[in-house]
Amino acid sequence: MANRATQRLTDTPADIVQAAEILRAGGLVAFPTETVYGLGANARDTDAVRAIYAAKGRPAKNPLIVHVADLDGARRVAVFDDCAEALAQAFWPGPLTLVLPLRPEAGIAAEVTAGQASVALRMPAHPVAQAILRASGLALAAPSANPSGAVSPTTAAHVLEGLSGRIDAVVDGGACPVGVESTIVGLLDAPVLLRPGGLPSEAVEACLGVPLARPGADPALPLAPGQLASHYAPRAALRLNAGRARAGEVLLGFGPVTGAAANLSPAGDLAEAAANLFACLRALDATGAAAIAVSPIPETGLGLAINDRLRRAAAPRG
Missing domain, CATH: 3.90.870.10 (DHBP synthase)
Incomplete structure (x- = not known):
């Protein structure tokens, strides 16, 4: 355009x-x-x-x-x-x-x-x-x-x-x-x-007063945004649930971890982590690192949203 x-x-x-x-x-x-x-x-x-x-x-x-x-x-x-x-x-x-x-x-x-x-x-x-x-x-x-x-x-x-x-x-x-x-x-x-x-x-x-169903999304006909398999992705590759960074990686931490180049929440607070997620991904991407290792994040509360974004960011790109 x-x-x-x-x-x-x-x-x-x-x-x-x-x-x-x-x-x-x-x-x-x-x-x-x-x-x-x-x-x-x-x-x-x-x-x-x-x-x-x-x-x-x-x-x-x-x-x-x-x-x-x-x-x-x-x-x-x-x-x-x-x-x-x-x-x-x-x-x-x-x-x-x-x-x-x-x-x-x-x-x-x-x-x-x-x-x-x-x-x-x-x-x-x-x-x-x-x-x-x-x-x-x-x-x-x-x-x-x-x-x-x-x-x-x-x-x-x-x-x-x-x-x-x-x-x-x-x-x-x-x-x-x-x-x-x-x-x-x-x-x-x-x-x-x-x-x-x-x-x-x-x-x-x-x-x-009822549980929410969680069906898989149809990538050919999404009902809502954010359902495509690859989304929210930095240039760097992502490796999730990492205990530490490997050679060539930088670590995005959560909680009291050592060696993190950035930390979503040193206190392990999910609300703080959500607020920092995209800014941290951008900052680490800007370092030119080839890959970002991400500490484990609980699958509860806002952790569901954080992990959803991270999984889509780590997905193979079309």
């Missing part, structure tokens, strides 16, 4: 208004959420949504999440049943995405849903994301603001490393506090965990 000058905006009211104007005019604006930076476009503007795919180099079969400012806006896009209402009341705004039946009259561009009859929806909690949504008056399609398959961005600088010259603006709202993408729950039938993320799945199960 043609090169364009990418503005770096602040989170001041005047710059929020400018970001909203760019979005209403069909432009692309990256902005912080509590999870990672998203690349936003008007979800009802086909050309704008296509521009997201072009800027990211994203496969057209991989659907996007629609971000809304409030529950009324969400109900105009999708059909909410009792489970959806319960989860929205409990966890929105926050790092939870719901996959629900799309309202045909909602006017969402077909490219957002990859032509499917369902839509992924979330209401972000970050004040900058909320301010942009309200100032624009739009539902925003917004995947992570990085080249497709690469490490997700948790700062404005990360966004510019990957997309400068390919998008209109990035709004700098500081580092994202959660650091991994939203948890995605499908509610088209029995509740299904489609992607672990920034809201522990145990909290969702406690709210619903």
Whole structure:
């Protein structure tokens, strides 16, 4: 796509208004959420949504999440049943995405849903994301603001490393506090965990009173983002559940380990580890190391999301 000058905006009211104007005019604006930076476009503007795919180099079969400012806006896009209402009341705004039946009259561009009859929806909690949504008056399609398959961005600088010259603006709202993408729950039938993320799945199960199914994703027709086998990948190869680094590797530690070039959380805190994950992968990748060895991380709470991202980052690349 043609090169364009990418503005770096602040989170001041005047710059929020400018970001909203760019979005209403069909432009692309990256902005912080509590999870990672998203690349936003008007979800009802086909050309704008296509521009997201072009800027990211994203496969057209991989659907996007629609971000809304409030529950009324969400109900105009999708059909909410009792489970959806319960989860929205409990966890929105926050790092939870719901996959629900799309309202045909909602006017969402077909490219957002990859032509499917369902839509992924979330209401972000970050004040900058909320301010942009309200100032624009739009539902925003917004995947992570990085080249497709690469490490997700948790700062404005990360966004510019990957997309400068390919998008209109990035709004700098500081580092994202959660650091991994939203948890995605499908509610088209029995509740299904489609992607672990920034809201522990145990909290969702406690709210619903039933366990979440965990079926394997169909890579040919993903219902939601983050289901492709290879994703979130640095240039360096990854080796998981490593006790120590081998020759030619650098160690990404978790907990009180020795010899780590970087540590997700020396105290073994999963929330701290999630917040640091993508920044640590980027920093170690920037050293030029051929491979990154990663300490074992528990498969509970936010550890599910961390390990999911690490497994996809370590997967063979197409």
